[in-house]
Amino acid sequence: MKLQKNRMSRSVTTGIVIILLIVVISIMASCNDNGGATGSESTTADTAGVSNDAMAIAEARGLTPDDIAAALKTYTPSGVHDEYIMFASGGHGGQVYVIGMPSMRIIKQIAVFTPEPWQGYGYGAEGTMEVLAGGNVGESDLTWGDTHHPALSETDGDYDGQFLFINDKANGRVAVIDLKDFETKQLVKNPIALGDHGGTFVVPDTEWVIEGGQYGAPLGWEYASLDDYNEAYRGMITFWKFDREAGRIDTDASFAIELPPYWQDLCDAGKLASDGWVFCNSFNTERATGGVEDGNPPFEAGASQNDMDFLHVIDKNKAIEVAAAGKTMDVQGFPVISLQTAIDEGLLYFVPEPKSPHGVDVTPDGKFLTISGKLDPHVSIYSFQKIQDAIAAGSFEYDDYGVPIIAFDDAVEAQVEVGLGPLHTQYDDKGYAYTSLFLEPAVARWTLGGDFSDLHEEEDWTLVTKTPVQYNVGHIAAAEGDTVSPDGRFLVSMNKWAIDRFANVGPLLPQNFQLLDIGEGGANMPVLYDLPIPDGEPHYAQIIKADKLSPWEVYPEVGWNPHTNSVDPNVVQLGEERVERNGNEVEIWMTAVRSHFTPEHVEIKQGDHVIWHITNVERAYDATHGFSIPYYNINLSIEPGEATTFEFDATEDGVFSYYCTEFCSALHLEMTGYMLIEPSE
Amino acid sequence: MSAIKKIIGPRVPENMTAEDKKLFNVPTILFGVAAILLVISIFLPYWEMELQAPQYPKGLHITAYANRLTGDVAEIDGLNHYIGMSPLDEAAQFEKSVSVLAIAALSLLILAAIFVHTKWVVLLVLPTILMPLMFLADLQFWLWKFGTNLDPTAPLSSAIKPFVPSVLGSGLIAQFKTIAMPGLGLYLAIIASIVSVVGLYFHRKAYKPLVESGQ
Numbered sequence: 001m002k003l004q005k006n007r008m009s010r011s012v013t014t015g016i017v018i019i020l021l022i023v024v025i026s027i028m029a030s031c032n033d034n035g036g037a038t039g040s041e042s043t044t045a046d047t048a049g050v051s052n053d054a055m056a057i058a059e060a061r062g063l064t065p066d067d068i069a070a071a072l073k074t075y076t077p078s079g080v081h082d083e084y085i086m087f088a089s090g091g092h093g094g095q096v097y098v099i100g101m102p103s104m105r106i107i108k109q110i111a112v113f114t115p116e117p118w119q120g121y122g123y124g125a126e127g128t129m130e131v132l133a134g135g136n137v138g139e140s141d142l143t144w145g146d147t148h149h150p151a152l153s154e155t156d157g158d159y160d161g162q163f164l165f166i167n168d169k170a171n172g173r174v175a176v177i178d179l180k181d182f183e184t185k186q187l188v189k190n191p192i193a194l195g196d197h198g199g200t201f202v203v204p205d206t207e208w209v210i211e212g213g214q215y216g217a218p219l220g221w222e223y224a225s226l227d228d229y230n231e232a233y234r235g236m237i238t239f240w241k242f243d244r245e246a247g248r249i250d251t252d253a254s255f256a257i258e259l260p261p262y263w264q265d266l267c268d269a270g271k272l273a274s275d276g277w278v279f280c281n282s283f284n285t286e287r288a289t290g291g292v293e294d295g296n297p298p299f300e301a302g303a304s305q306n307d308m309d310f311l312h313v314i315d316k317n318k319a320i321e322v323a324a325a326g327k328t329m330d331v332q333g334f335p336v337i338s339l340q341t342a343i344d345e346g347l348l349y350f351v352p353e354p355k356s357p358h359g360v361d362v363t364p365d366g367k368f369l370t371i372s373g374k375l376d377p378h379v380s381i382y383s384f385q386k387i388q389d390a391i392a393a394g395s396f397e398y399d400d401y402g403v404p405i406i407a408f409d410d411a412v413e414a415q416v417e418v419g420l421g422p423l424h425t426q427y428d429d430k431g432y433a434y435t436s437l438f439l440e441p442a443v444a445r446w447t448l449g450g451d452f453s454d455l456h457e458e459e460d461w462t463l464v465t466k467t468p469v470q471y472n473v474g475h476i477a478a479a480e481g482d483t484v485s486p487d488g489r490f491l492v493s494m495n496k497w498a499i500d501r502f503a504n505v506g507p508l509l510p511q512n513f514q515l516l517d518i519g520e521g522g523a524n525m526p527v528l529y530d531l532p533i534p535d536g537e538p539h540y541a542q543i544i545k546a547d548k549l550s551p552w553e554v555y556p557e558v559g560w561n562p563h564t565n566s567v568d569p570n571v572v573q574l575g576e577e578r579v580e581r582n583g584n585e586v587e588i589w590m591t592a593v594r595s596h597f598t599p600e601h602v603e604i605k606q607g608d609h610v611i612w613h614i615t616n617v618e619r620a621y622d623a624t625h626g627f628s629i630p631y632y633n634i635n636l637s638i639e640p641g642e643a644t645t646f647e648f649d650a651t652e653d654g655v656f657s658y659y660c661t662e663f664c665s666a667l668h669l670e671m672t673g674y675m676l677i678e679p680s681e
Numbered sequence: 682m683s684a685i686k687k688i689i690g691p692r693v694p695e696n697m698t699a700e701d702k703k704l705f706n707v708p709t710i711l712f713g714v715a716a717i718l719l720v721i722s723i724f725l726p727y728w729e730m731e732l733q734a735p736q737y738p739k740g741l742h743i744t745a746y747a748n749r750l751t752g753d754v755a756e757i758d759g760l761n762h763y764i765g766m767s768p769l770d771e772a773a774q775f776e777k778s779v780s781v782l783a784i785a786a787l788s789l790l791i792l793a794a795i796f797v798h799t800k801w802v803v804l805l806v807l808p809t810i811l812m813p814l815m816f817l818a819d820l821q822f823w824l825w826k827f828g829t830n831l832d833p834t835a836p837l838s839s840a841i842k843p844f845v846p847s848v849l850g851s852g853l854i855a856q857f858k859t860i861a862m863p864g865l866g867l868y869l870a871i872i873a874s875i876v877s878v879v880g881l882y883f884h885r886k887a888y889k890p891l892v893e894s895g896q
Contacts, residue, residue: 594759595836620756622736667763667836 070528073517076103084479086492086543087150087164088513091536094145096166096177101490101543104515104531112175112184113145113168120626120637121184124646127563135173135187137194146170149200149540157204157271157484161548163247165209167199174200174211174240178247180552181562186248191334192219192256193236198267198280203316209240209249210269212280216261220331226289234339235259237267237280237314247565255323255335257342260401261287262310263303266359271484272366274384276317279369281357285309304375308352308408310399311360311371313387319347343402349391350399352408354380359424364484367450368413372422372435379422379435379446381461383413414461418444423474426481428488430521431455432464436473436493442466443476443493443516445525456521465523469493469514470501477541478518487545491516494538502532510534553621555641568643572615587611592625592638592660593618595667602673606653606680615643626661629675635661653679690798691891704887709795711880715809716788718873723747723784726864728820732757733858743769744864745820747780765835772823787812791877798888806877813871821848
């Protein structure tokens with residue numbers, strides 16, 4: 001009996017052990033399967049039809065060793081990401097280009113001032129309509145802009161990858177783009193000037209976004225005869241307060257300073273040593289009013305008579321205090337520090353600068369400013385310390401409006417003859433500065449002095465080399481080249497009109513972005529690549545290290561409203577779709593998910609007012625749905641998680657197929673529905 | 682009284698050397714360890730499936746805990762609607778609702794086993810030993826049920842025939858390669874199972890002579 005028991009329990013134990021062994025073995029087998037699967041792919045080098053030898057390919061294509069080097073420096077294989085991202089103005093296309101570097105691949109266009117259908121920007125979606133309306137001037141609905149100078153938000157004078165600002169020269173507006181979703185969130189219209197130019201520039205911690213003016217005009221969009229130019233016309237600089245938390249410009253906390261009616265041009269904010277100060281240059285200090293048709297000198301001549309124009313030196317911190325103390329006048333409800341107050345409070349000083357300058361660029365340490373007079377072959381370098389010393393010494397001359405003028409010799413540190421038509425300057429990490437030469441056209445490399453002296457082998461303040469560019473260079477942008485710590489790897493020359501660089505596509509020429517390698521010091525600074533830009537004159541760009549950007553892959557929650565940065569009250573979850581009628585108002589709550597809209601039938605009566613909410617309930621990275629309705633000019637882009645709303649009056653009866661405009665899945669064509677508008681009689 | 686005594690068996694004599702007591706401590710420790718592993722496993726994934734397809738460079742993942750599914754469930758449900766598969770959360774609703782209590786009960790049973798010194802201890806330990814297998818069997822049942830009950834009106838019903846995904850290992854559904862593997866929780870349960878078997882062995886070694894001498 002005992003024996004039997006023992007045998008039984010032994011056999012039970014054995015059985016259990018066997019079962020467990022089977023489990024363990026089968027698990028181990030499944031794990032081995034995985035390992036085998038991941039390591040199974042192999043690639044073979046085979047360049048179909050052509051010899052394997054890279055040199056033979058180069059020979060067949062007529063490539064020189066320099067071409068091969070350029071190709072090796074720029075070629076970025078499929079699936080490999082670029083090291084830098086450039087944000088470039090699209091000129092009077094009114095948009096911003098996002099370009100990867102060094103591959104120079106255009107990755108995206110961000111709709112800013114101009115409606116853009118792919119992004120559903122300005123075709124019904126309420127949030128985008130409100131953004132665009134924010135940029136309207138009075139009663140005028142504007143549908144374009146002349147984007148000029150993008151500015152990335154900064155922390156401690158270095159790009160932080162959070163926001164991008166850009167101005168519209170034509171209409172005097174500033175846009176705020178959130179780099180969490182690369183979408184424009186706000187347009188603000190300058191309340192005192194119709195146009196601008198010297199924007200956008202941010203101070204080192206982005207508390208303020210600077211918008212400088214351009215063509216003198218009566219403040220507040222008023223009328224005055226040109227005969228009264230000296231008395232009634234004015235220049236301006238506007239300080240927009242940026243609320244980083246809200247991701248919006250706070251117009252109520254912003255202010256402007258009235259300036260003499262010189263044409264303020266470009267500005268830059270001081271940093272490190274010069275933090276707290278802002279610099280703008282100007283031209284037409286002659287105050288020419290043109291009128292070539294009446295026998296007057298045309299502007300181009302009248303505005304180019306004086307040998308010197310005025311660099312504006314503005315004490316930003318003191319200006320903020322003065323504005324906060326309420327020592328302002330009211331122009332269209334906007335606080336403006338009058339020119340007299342600016343003089344009395346010591347906010348504004350002038351330094352003569354070589355005629356008709358176009359760029360003022362603060363060095364990475366904030367100690368020097370580089371000014372280029374486009375009609376003078378030199379760059380002039382001013383010392384911030386010398387300017388401060390001259391202000392402290394207090395021996396000034398004064399312009400016609402009583403603004404104190406510091407003597408040129410008291411402020412200038414050095415002048416470097418760089419070539420014809422110097423415009424804009426950028427910096428690197430090797431003690432060099434780079435200046436675009438519009439007339440030559442070329443990019444010049446020259447040495448900085450001061451603390452930069454030890455970084456390069458050449459003599460301070462001398463020209464090192466020039467690289468010809470094709471053609472008509474305007475701005476240049478170096479990698480992080482206007483921050484406190486430039487990267488010194490690449491520089492892009494933004495050339496207007498490509499002329500012979502690409503196939504002839506008719507009389508209107510594309511622009512040409514040329515990539516230059518500035519990684520080596522000395523005389524070597526080769527052009528690597530040409531990128532045609534099929535859009536307006538690009539003006540400025542900024543280049544950020546790609547790893548500083550951390551955009552969302554999808555919106556954080558289902559029902560996200562990108563314009564309120566929160567879940568929309570009209571979010572529609574799956575199963576909550578409905579249509580409600582209230583008198584003549586029909587309200588629709590719809591979901592979009594691969595591959596159907598719910599509801600698929602929407603019945604409306606002619607004359608109804610329709611309010612339509614759609615939520616894309618997807619959480620997948622690439623599951624964007626479009627939504628379009630014919631005739632009513634509705635076209636939306638609803639990205640994963642996004643909730644959007646549009647409204648229209650059902651004026652026309654008929655049968656309207658709405659459908660998803662993105663190729664969202666294999667059943668994309670079936671992602672459609674009928675909107676039936678019954679005739680009213 | 683005597684019936685209970687018969688089941689729980691004799692107590693360990695007080696007058697033993699420390700060396701001899703060690704023999705009785707071994708099964709106690711092993712059963713204790715098994716109980717603790719089971720409780721920990723409640724908080725860890727039991728089963729994971731990865732779906733690989735060119736459109737999903739990062740893959741899609743489902744993670745099954747004893748009582749819930751997490752991961753790209755919504756996305757996988759979204760894909761499954763094309764082939765007419767029911768939403769994953771509708772699977773094993775009863776099992777998910779009782780699983781935490783059930784695992785806790787297993788732990789209590791195996792703790793009780795420490796105090797039962799007869800052959801009846803097998804009944805207390807057996808559920809823990811079989812638990813990993815039962816989990817996998819149940820999961821395979823649900824995979825079979827879901828894979829073979831496809832809505833015939835679904836968009837891709839003619840392209841995808843009913844199929845039975847494998848509970849462990851890899852498979853292929855349309856362009857998706859599927860890889861199913863045990864999670865850390867299941868590994869703990871398996872270890873608990875093995876430890877329990879070893880515990881039974883030492884239990885028998887320690888208490889059998891005691892039971893026999895008592896009789």
